[in-house]
Amino acid sequence: MTSEARAVLALNPGSSSLKAAVRDPTLRLTVHVERLGTNQAQATISVPERTPTSIPVSGDLGQAVTWVRSIVERNAIEPQAVAHRVVHGGPVHDRPTVIDNKLVSYLQEIVPLAPLHLPGAIETIELAQGTWPQVPQVACFDTAFHHGLPDEARCLPVADEVAAMGVRRYGFHGIAVQSVVDTVPDLGSAVIAHLGSGCSVTAVADGQSRHTTMSLTPTGGTMSATRSGDLDPEIVLFVLAHPEWDAEAVRNMLNHRSGIAAFSRGIVDMRDLLSARADPRMDLAIRAFTRSVAMAIASCATALEQWDALVFTGGIGEHSGQIREEICARLLSLPGATADARSPSTLASDQLAARGIRVLTVPADEEAVMDRLTRQLLWP
Numbered sequence: 001m002t003s004e005a006r007a008v009l010a011l012n013p014g015s016s017s018l019k020a021a022v023r024d025p026t027l028r029l030t031v032h033v034e035r036l037g038t039n040q041a042q043a044t045i046s047v048p049e050r051t052p053t054s055i056p057v058s059g060d061l062g063q064a065v066t067w068v069r070s071i072v073e074r075n076a077i078e079p080q081a082v083a084h085r086v087v088h089g090g091p092v093h094d095r096p097t098v099i100d101n102k103l104v105s106y107l108q109e110i111v112p113l114a115p116l117h118l119p120g121a122i123e124t125i126e127l128a129q130g131t132w133p134q135v136p137q138v139a140c141f142d143t144a145f146h147h148g149l150p151d152e153a154r155c156l157p158v159a160d161e162v163a164a165m166g167v168r169r170y171g172f173h174g175i176a177v178q179s180v181v182d183t184v185p186d187l188g189s190a191v192i193a194h195l196g197s198g199c200s201v202t203a204v205a206d207g208q209s210r211h212t213t214m215s216l217t218p219t220g221g222t223m224s225a226t227r228s229g230d231l232d233p234e235i236v237l238f239v240l241a242h243p244e245w246d247a248e249a250v251r252n253m254l255n256h257r258s259g260i261a262a263f264s265r266g267i268v269d270m271r272d273l274l275s276a277r278a279d280p281r282m283d284l285a286i287r288a289f290t291r292s293v294a295m296a297i298a299s300c301a302t303a304l305e306q307w308d309a310l311v312f313t314g315g316i317g318e319h320s321g322q323i324r325e326e327i328c329a330r331l332l333s334l335p336g337a338t339a340d341a342r343s344p345s346t347l348a349s350d351q352l353a354a355r356g357i358r359v360l361t362v363p364a365d366e367e368a369v370m371d372r373l374t375r376q377l378l379w380p
Contacts, residue, residue, distance in 0.1 A: 089141035145174025188308030
């Protein structure tokens with residue numbers, strides 16, 4: 001069988017979602033399960049040239065993977081490979097890798113580097129291995145895109161003995177950023193804001209990562225749905241000084257009860273926040289979020305010799321025009337490439353464009369990147 005005829009199933013677990021796609025390499029099927037772990041969880045099944053269908057689902061990530069498996073079988077698809085999005089490759093893995101027991105053991109060791117994501121990735125891998133035991137499984141690492149970060153971005157201002165432990169900036173959402181680069185070949189020097197349950201901002205020039213906001217783990221950088229983003233490090237030490245707190249409790253708080261959730265009584269879906277904005281706490285959550293993202297965009301722009309484009313991607317970035325405009329409005333005080341240009345539009349994005357900064361919304365297709373990387377590795 002030629003490479004072109006082989007079917008690859010891409011499995012993309014997130015902190016609150018699971019996306020799957022099958023290509024051969026033409027797209028055959030996509031499945032998107034969102035709002036996992038809530039009573040609003042639903043799955044959307046899309047087959048080319050058919051109307052997508054959405055149904056309510058229940059259960060956790062493991063049950064969602066099992067459900068995807070049944071959909072693949074129902075469509076008479078037999079994958080010849082399974083590609084897995086793995087958020088963190090640690091200091092060892094910086095390129096797509098065939099999965100074996102050694103790699104799974106390694107991922108289990110580095111779970112503290114991505115406690116929201118790696119357990120789900122490992123669970124997904126083990127389920128897929130049990131379902132298709134004779135099929136090669138490939139790990140595609142989010143951190144790989146950022147492997148070539150300049151040393152001034154990669155190295156963190158910590159003591160040598162701490163850096164020797166592997167403490168540095170790794171960066172995440174790399175597969176999504178690569179998808180944007182693939183989709184817009186004339187992108188130029190850009191700041192890419194990936195806004196979803198997890199949020200990060202990346203500066204890209206010549207298709208390469210120049211800076212990214214997330215650091216050692218996905219907890220850092222700009223605030224996310226349930227993650228704090230960057231904090232004064234003394235906050236953690238202050239909290240740990242209280243006897244009722246230990247390291248695991250602090251980790252849980254920073255990853256599950258911080259970020260937007262800290263302001264909004266646990267409501268984290270942007271659609272729900274916007275619809276309830278009359279509540280002062282929901283309004284505060286939105287304002288704090290757009291401020292955090294805008295400041296991250298501005299800081300990333302300093303890593304570029306020139307700033308040609310601002311790209312929004314991810315669930316919030318792609319689907320919430322209101323959030324995009326509020327972020328752009330916060331950037332209007334920045335000088336653009338042609339700062340004397342004027343736009344009659346009241347939209348902040350149009351005003352930025354008039355200053356020479358293209359504002360784009362680009363849907364991320366991580367599964368397409370994973371498919372390409374898997375084919376290049378297995379069938380070059």
